[in-house]
Amino acid sequence: MDTNYRKAIPIEKRVAITLFALGSSAEYRSIANMFGVGKSTVCEILLEFCTEIWRLLQPSCFKMLPLNRENITELVTGFEVIGFPQCLGAIDGCHIEIHPSSDEGVDYYNYKGWYSTVLMALVDAKYRFTYINVGSPGRCNDSQIYETSSVKKEIDSCPLLSEMSREISGVNVPVFIIGDSAFRFSKQLMKPYPFSVNQNNGEKVFNYALSKTSRVVENAFGHFKARFRRIGKGIDNSVRNANSIIKACCVLHNFLNDNNDTLNAKWLRALEELETRRQNPCDISYASDDPINGEMIRTALCTYF
Structure with missing residues (x-):
């Protein structure tokens, strides 16, 4: 508020x-000098903004859960346009560099030798995040995070996914x-x-179709980090505040996609240079498969392909 001072x-x-703070990788001290405010003021304003933008835009930008017939139809139609039937979304994890305290360091130390937190996201055919899970330590595997997530519980318990099955090659294929x-x-x-060295042609074609479709999640992460350089470079706030910043950037990413915002080619090139210097962590699966229920559908x- 205004005061006498x-x-x-x-x-x-x-x-x-x-x-400016989210879109650049500048230090907070440099941003403070640029705008004529204190360094602590920049941090305070950033966190206030991220908290409010999540509160205000999250209900309209993340409308997938709980699942309903309208949402499922819209998402499945989007993937059918790019050639993959009955697909609700592509899921993957993205490691974002952070700087945890020495007490928390062990949990956040990932497989490639740096500290990170995991952004798990389900992405639609238009590169929008339909579900996010933020804050898991970097040592966690993608499958471990998914198995305990709310989206898995929703997908496993939603009867609409089976009701909206489609017959493909003589099999009723549910939404997945x-x-x-x-x-x-x-x-x-x-x-x-x-x-497999002796993999048959059908399996190769399926793997190619699935890989081509799942690129939407990799592209979404690429656009996300290119737009918000503070995410791509690494977040130097505390772990608790880093989660708030990541969630706000996810909301803004969807907002920009909905408003047909364009991406600067220079941003993408800068991200590629950064990613080549920082290798992505390996994904190691610890969960056992359930081939009895899934193999017939696959x-x-x-x-079909």
Whole structure:
């Protein structure tokens, strides 16, 4: 508020400070000097903005859960356009560099030798996040995070996914999601056939179709990190505040996609250079597959392709 000593920082300036902080990799001290405020003020404004943007936009930007017939139809139609039937979304995890305290360091130390937190996301055909799980330590595997997530409970218990089955190659195929080989294979989650030297042509074609479709989640993460350089470079806030920043950026990513915002090619090139210097952690699967329920569906899709 305004006082006898100074005027309050206008809302327009607060938004400008936050968007510049999220969209660049500049230090908070440099941002403070640029806008004529204190370093602690930049951090305070950033966290206030992220908290409010999540509170206000999250209900309209993440409408998938709970699942209903309208949402399922919209998501499945989007993937059918790009050539994969009965797909609800593509799921994967993205490691974001953070700087935890020494007490928390062991949990956040990932397989490639740096500290990270995991953003698990389900993505639709338009590169929008339909579900996010933020804050799991970097040592956690994608499958471990998914098995305990709310989206898995929703997918496993939703009767509409079976009711909206479609006959493919003589098999009633329910609506499912797709993921890479790190996830547990089941009738609700399709993943590629394991690599084999003598792999038949049908399995190769299925793996190619699934890989091509699941690129939507990799592209979404690429666009996400390119738009918000603070995410791509690494978050230097505390772990608790880092989660708030990541969630706000996810909401803004969906907001920009809905409004047909364009991506600068320079941002994508800068991200590629950063990613080549920082290798992605390995995905190691600890969960056992459930081939009895899923193999018939995967075989039907293999025949379809």
